[in-house]
Amino acid sequence: MESLGMYPTWYVPYIGSGWVMGITGTIHILASHTSIGASFLFALLETKAYRENKPWLLDYIRRYGVFLLVFSYIWGSVTGPGIWYSTTVASPRGISGLIHNFVWVWATEWVFFVTEVIGVYALVYTIGKVDPKTHLKLTWLFAVASLETLLLIIGILSFMMWPGGERWYRTGSVLDAFYNLNIFAQMTMRAAFMCVAAAIVGSIVVAGVQDRAQRSEIARFIAKMGFFGLVALVPLFYWYVQTLPPTAKIILAARLPAYTPQLLIGMLLLIGLYLAWLAWKPSWLPAPVASVMTVLLLLFGLWPEERARESLRKPYVAGQYIYGNQVISRDVPGKGIKAEVRAIQEYGLLALHPFVPADLKEITPRNRLEAGRMIAAIACANCHSLEKTGLLRPLPAKFGGTTDPRVVRAFLDGPLYTGAIPYMPDIPLSEKEREALAYFIAHASERPASLSAVEAKPTGSQ
Numbered sequence: 266m267e268s269l270g271m272y273p274t275w276y277v278p279y280i281g282s283g284w285v286m287g288i289t290g291t292i293h294i295l296a297s298h299t300s301i302g303a304s305f306l307f308a309l310l311e312t313k314a315y316r317e318n319k320p321w322l323l324d325y326i327r328r329y330g331v332f333l334l335v336f337s338y339i340w341g342s343v344t345g346p347g348i349w350y351s352t353t354v355a356s357p358r359g360i361s362g363l364i365h366n367f368v369w370v371w372a373t374e375w376v377f378f379v380t381e382v383i384g385v386y387a388l389v390y391t392i393g394k395v396d397p398k399t400h401l402k403l404t405w406l407f408a409v410a411s412l413e414t415l416l417l418i419i420g421i422l423s424f425m426m427w428p429g430g431e432r433w434y435r436t437g438s439v440l441d442a443f444y445n446l447n448i449f450a451q452m453t454m455r456a457a458f459m460c461v462a463a464a465i466v467g468s469i470v471v472a473g474v475q476d477r478a479q480r481s482e483i484a485r486f487i488a489k490m491g492f493f494g495l496v497a498l499v500p501l502f503y504w505y506v507q508t509l510p511p512t513a514k515i516i517l518a519a520r521l522p523a524y525t526p527q528l529l530i531g532m533l534l535l536i537g538l539y540l541a542w543l544a545w546k547p548s549w550l551p552a553p554v555a556s557v558m559t560v561l562l563l564l565f566g567l568w569p570e571e572r573a574r575e576s577l578r579k580p581y582v583a584g585q586y587i588y589g590n591q592v593i594s595r596d597v598p599g600k601g602i603k604a605e606v607r608a609i610q611e612y613g614l615l616a617l618h619p620f621v622p623a624d625l626k627e628i629t630p631r632n633r634l635e636a637g638r639m640i641a642a643i644a645c646a647n648c649h650s651l652e653k654t655g656l657l658r659p660l661p662a663k664f665g666g667t668t669d670p671r672v673v674r675a676f677l678d679g680p681l682y683t684g685a686i687p688y689m690p691d692i693p694l695s696e697k698e699r700e701a702l703a704y705f706i707a708h709a710s711e712r713p714a715s716l717s718a719v720e721a722k723p724t725g726s727q
C-alpha cells in the first residue's frame with residue numbers, strides 16, 4: 266500500500282470537530298423531529314375539525330404552521346447544510362462511505378423533502394381558501410411526505426451504527442445496508458420522540474389561543490399525543506438497545522457519564538408532569554413556560570441522548586468498518602474496500618498519509634514534537650481534544666495529566682497497539698511514532714493549552 270485514502274484533517278481546538286457536528290445536529294434534530302411530529306398532529310387535528318365541524322381548529326393549525334416555518338424550517342435549513350459541511354470535513358471517509366451506499370436513497374429523500382417544504386407552505390397559505398376536503402388531503406400529503414423523509418434518513422443513520430450482520434460486507438448491496446438490524450427500532454423510537462417534541466413545541470402556540478374552551482380542547486389533544494409518544498418511548502428504547510452492536514453495549518454499561526440514566530429518567534418524568542399540566546390546566550400555561558420547556562428538552566433530553574448515540578457508535582463512524590479517525594478497520598469485499606490497520610503497522614501512519622508535509626514523513630529528534638502533534642491530530646483528535654482544558658475527552662486528562670512520556674508510551678505500546686479496547690480503534694503505530702506521540706501528549710499536559718493547537722504551521726521551515 267503506497268498511501269491511505271485519507272483527507273486533510275479538520276482540527277477544532279477545545280471542543281473538537283465532534284462537538285461542532287453534535288451541536289449542529291442536535292438543533293437540527295429538534296427542528297426536523299418537531300416538524301414531522303407536527304405534520305401528523307395537523308393531519309389528525311384537521312381530520313377532527315372536519316368530522317366534528319370545528320373550523321376553529323384550523324386556526325391553531327395555521328398558527329402552528331407559521332411558527333414551524335420560522336422555527337423548524339429556518340433552523341432546519343440552516344443546520345441541515347451545516348451537518349453536511351461539518352461531517353464532510355470532520356469525517357470525509359465516513360460521508361464518502363455513506364454516499365457510496367445511499368446516494369439514491371438520499372436523492373429520494375430529497376424529493377420527499379421538497380414535497381414537504383412545498384406542502385407546509387401550501388398548507389398554511391391555503392387554509393380557508395380552498396374547500397376543506399381538498400385542504401385535508403393536502404395536510405395528509407404533507408404528513409406522509411414528512412414521514413417518508415424520516416424513514417429514508419433513519420435507514421442511513423442506523424447503518425452508521427452497524428449493518429447488524431456479515432451479509433452487507435459480502436454483497437455491498439444498498440438494501441442490505443438499508444434494512445439493517447437497527448433500522449426499525451430506531452425509526453419507531455424517533456417517531457415516538459417526534460410526538461413528544463411536536464406536543465411540547467405545540468404548547469408554545471397553544472398559549473396564544475384566546476378562547477378558553479378552545480384552548481383546553483387543543484391542549485388536551487396535543488397532550489394526549491405527547492403522552493402517547495412518551496409512554497411508547499420506554500419500551501422502544503429497550504428494543505433499540507437490543508439491536509445495538511456488542512461494543513455499544515459495553516459503552517452503554519460502563520462508559521457513559523454516570524448521570525446519564527438519571528438525567529434521561531428525570532427528563533421523562535418532567536415531560537410527563539408538564540404534559541399532565543398542559544392537559545389539566547392549559548390556562549395556566551404562559552408561552553414563556555412552554556418555551557423554557559422546549560429549551561430544556563433540547564439541552565437535557567436531546568443533547569445527552571445524541572451524545573450517547575455518538576459514543577455508542579465508537580470506535581466506528583459508520584458501518585463498523587470506518588473508524589472515527591477515518592482508518593478502514595476491515596475488508597469489505599462487496600465494495601472492494603481493504604483494511605488499512607496492518608499497513609499502518611508496517612509502514613507508519615505519517616509515511617502513508619497523503620496530506621502529511623514531506624518533512625514529517627521521517628521522524629527525527631528535531632521534528633519529534635511536531636510529528637507527535639500531527640499524529641495526535643490525525644489518529645486521536647476525532648474523539649479527543651488535544652488541549653488539557655478541552656471538552657471532548659481531553660487526551661492529557663485521559664492519561665491522568667502525566668508529564669512522563671513513558672507512562673503514555675505504556676498505553677500506546679499496550680492496549681492501543683493491540684486493539685484491546687472495544688470502544689477505541691486499533692492504532693498500531695510504528696515505534697518512532699509511538700515515541701513522538703507520547704512525547705507530544707506528555708508535553709501537552711505540561712504546557713498551557715495553546716501548544717496543542719494544530720495550526721497547520723509551515724512545518725517545512727522549522
Ligand code: HEC
Nearest residue numbers: 520579580581589590644645648658663664688689690692
Ligand atoms: C473513534 C474514537 C477514538 C479515537 C480515534 C481515539 N479514542 Fe481514545 N477513547 C475513546 C473513547 C470512546 C474512550 C472512552 C473514554 C471516554 O469516553 O471518556 C477513550 C479513552 C481513551 C483513554 C482512557 C483509557 C480508557 O480506557 O478509558 C486514553 C488514554 C485514550 N483514549 C487515548 C487515545 C489516543 C492516544 C488516541 C490516538 C492515538 C485515541 N485515544 C484515539 C475513543 C477514541
